[in-house]
Amino acid sequence: MPGAPLIHPVQEIDAFTKAIQAGITSRKRVAAQDVEDIDDENEADQARTVAKDLGDTVYTPAAGAAPSAPAADPAPVPEPDEGDADALLQTAA
Numbered sequence: 001m002p003g004a005p006l007i008h009p010v011q012e013i014d015a016f017t018k019a020i021q022a023g024i025t026s027r028k029r030v031a032a033q034d035v036e037d038i039d040d041e042n043e044a045d046q047a048r049t050v051a052k053d054l055g056d057t058v059y060t061p062a063a064g065a066a067p068s069a070p071a072a073d074p075a076p077v078p079e080p081d082e083g084d085a086d087a088l089l090q091t092a093a
Contacts, residue, residue: 019025
């Protein structure tokens, strides 16, 4: 439950991340606060990291590290037409 202490932080963060990527929850619900504030804070942190030349941080990956790729969209599930539905019902019986 967002806002409550985490019992298994690694597993819970992983589950929240996957739920957001799957579209079954939102960053706002998981964070239990205004995500625009979080985005503003992250932007300020990133600018400060670059301005102070802090080196490798969450905002500036190590040299040679592959940038993280955005999550791929799940493959769309085609809508069956009436003929497909009948065929599925016959094979399920």
